[in-house]
Amino acid sequence: MSAYHTPVLLDESVSALAIAPSGIYLDATFGGGGHSREILSRMDQNARLLAFDRDADALGNAPEDSRLILIHNNFRFIQNYVHYHGFEYVDGILADLGVSSHQFDTEERGFSFRFDAQLDMRMNQSARITAADIVNSYAPEKLMWVMSNYGEVENSKRVAQLICKYREETAIKTTTDLNKALEPVLPKFAEHKYLAKVYQALRIEVNGEMKALEGFLDDTVKVLRPGGRLVVITYHSLEDRMVKNFMRSGTIDGVVEKDFYGNISSPFKAITKKPLVPGEDEISGNTRARSAKLRVVEKK
Numbered sequence: 001m002s003a004y005h006t007p008v009l010l011d012e013s014v015s016a017l018a019i020a021p022s023g024i025y026l027d028a029t030f031g032g033g034g035h036s037r038e039i040l041s042r043m044d045q046n047a048r049l050l051a052f053d054r055d056a057d058a059l060g061n062a063p064e065d066s067r068l069i070l071i072h073n074n075f076r077f078i079q080n081y082v083h084y085h086g087f088e089y090v091d092g093i094l095a096d097l098g099v100s101s102h103q104f105d106t107e108e109r110g111f112s113f114r115f116d117a118q119l120d121m122r123m124n125q126s127a128r129i130t131a132a133d134i135v136n137s138y139a140p141e142k143l144m145w146v147m148s149n150y151g152e153v154e155n156s157k158r159v160a161q162l163i164c165k166y167r168e169e170t171a172i173k174t175t176t177d178l179n180k181a182l183e184p185v186l187p188k189f190a191e192h193k194y195l196a197k198v199y200q201a202l203r204i205e206v207n208g209e210m211k212a213l214e215g216f217l218d219d220t221v222k223v224l225r226p227g228g229r230l231v232v233i234t235y236h237s238l239e240d241r242m243v244k245n246f247m248r249s250g251t252i253d254g255v256v257e258k259d260f261y262g263n264i265s266s267p268f269k270a271i272t273k274k275p276l277v278p279g280e281d282e283i284s285g286n287t288r289a290r291s292a293k294l295r296v297v298e299k300k
Contacts, residue, residue, distance in 0.1 A: 007096070008289045031096065033062060054072065054123050055125070076219070093220055119202075153194070233293065
């Protein structure tokens with residue numbers, strides 16, 4: 001498990017579910033299986049855990065457990081699968097939105113600028129579009145939009161121009177090609193931080209991450225039992241903003257509806273007033289936990 005991915009905020013997130021031993025729970029992002037194993041350890045034999053992951057590599061981490069229902073698909077379809085497996089509601093939902101260490105550390109997956117690899121970044125390796133397809137085919141305006149909106153990349157117009165100029169001479173096929181194309185815009189002493197934003201933007205676009213998160217959040221209201229908990233761990237400002245808005249208002253855009261008396265109409269009540277974050281001990285053992293934020297609400 002630890003070689004594939006180290007679970008972040010493990011005890012805090014699973015404890016936040018307030019698990020009923022015979023309940024029905026959902027792990028939206030199975031990954032290395034760390035959170036799922038901890039959930040299973042707190043359940044009795046009558047309980048069930050539905051776990052989702054679109055990466056086929058993650059399926060090999062599944063424990064032999066009759067209570068576990070592993071689903072090889074995107075978590076945006078949780079309502080369909082909850083009903084397909086014969087459940088009307090679940091008692092709690094956990095989603096750790098981070099990319100697994102396995103994906104970052106496997107060269108051929110093309111998620112990291114640290115390696116010379118094919119520019120891929122697909123979480124579902126049977127998906128059609130890769131990061132190479134995007135950098136070689138998107139118009140400059142669309143590239144600029146992706147960089148600005150999904151990576152919050154400074155000087156995104158210049159980034160788009162450099163990519164388009166480079167691909168006029170030769171196709172951008174590898175991470176090394178992309179890194180070379182961007183050399184003129186990389187700030188001294190902060191190259192890695194800048195590249196991380198560019199790669200984040202491409203990864204989000206390749207995998208449709210924001211649309212998937214939107215669909216997932218909308219479905220949580222439909223499948224959570226009243227009194228059930230929604231527990232989400234975010235890692236960057238885009239997803240955290242969407243999760244925060246949704247938990248506050250029940251809508252993706254964060255627009256709050258009020259009743260005649262001015263009371264906020266939301267399907268949730270907050271369990272965490274402020275997000276929980278990892279302690280220094282956890283961060284020192286897993287630096288990728290540094291940006292994690294844990295938010296918890298309960299369905300009214």
